[in-house]
Amino acid sequence: MLVFTSAAHQLRLLHVWGRRAYKPVSVSRVGSQFASYHVTASLLHPEDRRINPVVRKQHRHKPAVPDGRRDHERSVQSKVWKKEIPLLQRTNQRKGDNHKVSSELRKLCLEDFPADTERPVTQRSTLDSKAESHEIVFGIAPCLLALTQGRRNVHKLFVKDGESSHRASVLRVCEEALRRGVQVQRVTKKDLDRMSSGRVHQGVCLQASPLSYITEDTDSTPNRRDTPVWLVLEGIQDPMNLGAILRSAYFLGVDRVTSSLRHSCPLSPVVSKASSGAMEVFGVYGYENLEDLLKLKVTQGWQVVGTVGAGADQPQIGVTQCSDFQITRPTLLLIGGEGEGLSQELLSLCQTLLTIPAGRDLIPGIESLNVSVATGILLHSLLFSRRSTR
Structure with a gap:
């Protein structure tokens, strides 16, 4: 009669006996005691409900009958597997x-x-x-x-x-x-x-x-109490940036947003989601030639204000910190695209350039702001100065 001393020893022997049929080696009953059993290799799988190969000797049981034997075998197996299953498996049993x-x-x-x-x-x-x-x-x-x-x-x-x-x-x-x-x-x-x-x-x-860009030009600023401010975008290609800009422009009170039609992203659902729906409310005007628009507005008494990064060298145009600028007449604020900024054609039409001063010495490579963040800061500064001069 065999009693396995360890689970590892048991598994090695089972590989050898894997093809043998399930049969008792010896069954001796002294009172209500049972001896050990050899079993097939299918007992390696926990879902198999037959007797486990490790059965302790001298285990008490009711008088042996076919059904009772099965119940006993299931009971013994469940006790052994309860000791051997991993902690994670037992934890998963408490999913309810x-x-x-x-x-x-x-x-x-x-x-x-x-x-x-x-x-x-x-x-x-x-x-x-x-x-x-x-x-x-x-x-x-x-x-x-x-x-x-x-x-x-x-x-x-x-x-x-x-x-x-x-x-x-x-x-x-x-x-x-x-x-x-x-x-x-x-x-x-x-x-x-x-x-x-x-x-x-x-x-x-x-x-x-x-939705598409509005290409029919209509005057939307007659009889205003406030000095009108238009936001002019050149070559914004990232829909997430465009959406964030529209959201800030709508929130802060910009009167109109205009954009170049060339080299600019379309008004897509991505732009609408990034704007938190502001694109559905706020019409965006599109122009094939922004230079013609700026020249027309200058003849009507508007001022053209461009934007550059901190430390930019523009000797022919004055550069002012945005916090020092005051709106005194209708204004066009120009924002350039990601990376390149404003084109030389539009820069040549600017009367003033604004910049956002940095709060520390900057490491090369991160000396600029995201275009949508910079636009929000500039718009807040300009529109706050408009309110303060009422």
Whole structure:
């Protein structure tokens, strides 16, 4: 009669006996005691419910009958495996213990990592094939403002199925869509990820007509109390930068944003999301030739103010710190594109150049600001001076 002294010894012997059939070597009953058993190699797998190869001698058991023997074997095996399974596996058995997790965290887990068996069966998302000129707007604020502002032709709203659709912000978008007769369709998160190209959609996507630059020039500043300020962008190519600039311009009170049409990024859904929906409210004017616009405005009494980095050498034009500049008449603030800044053609038309002073000695390579951050600082300085001279 064999008694294995260690689990490692046991596993080595099992490889040798792996092909032998399951049979008792000896079964002797003294009272209600059982001897050890040889078993097949299938016992190496914890899901196999037969007897474990390590069975202690002198283990008490009820009188042996076929069913009772199976119950005993299962009982012994479960006790041995309970000692041998890794701690991580035992920890995973407590997945249902959710009372220690906050309700907010459980909600996020359900939304982002739902169990496969709990995923709702949803209708396959279908973009209208007839709406070939449409694009997908994504995000709560862009979708809501696209619905309310009426600058787009809206076709269909897609909403993530599940608990996230019950959030107040999502419900507001759905209610606005239904109020305007826009079809609302529930889809999976995977569908929304595909529609938004993997960007942050916040559970909603809207199929709508695209927005473009406004090319018809109209005077939007008659009879103003404040001195008008226009923001002129040349060659902004990053949609995230353009969106952030539009958001700051709208928030701080710029009267108009104009942009070069050449070498500039289009007004895409990415720009709308980066602007937190300001692009849906704030029309952006586009010009093929910014030089003609600046020359026209100079004849109308406007001043042209350019921007340069700290320490830039412009001997023919005065450079002023933005905090020292005061707006006294209608102003065009010119912002150049990432990397290159303003072109020489536009710089030659500037009457003053503004710069943002640094707060420390700068290491070469990081001596400048992101264009959207610099624009926000300059606009705040200029528009604050406009308010102070009322």
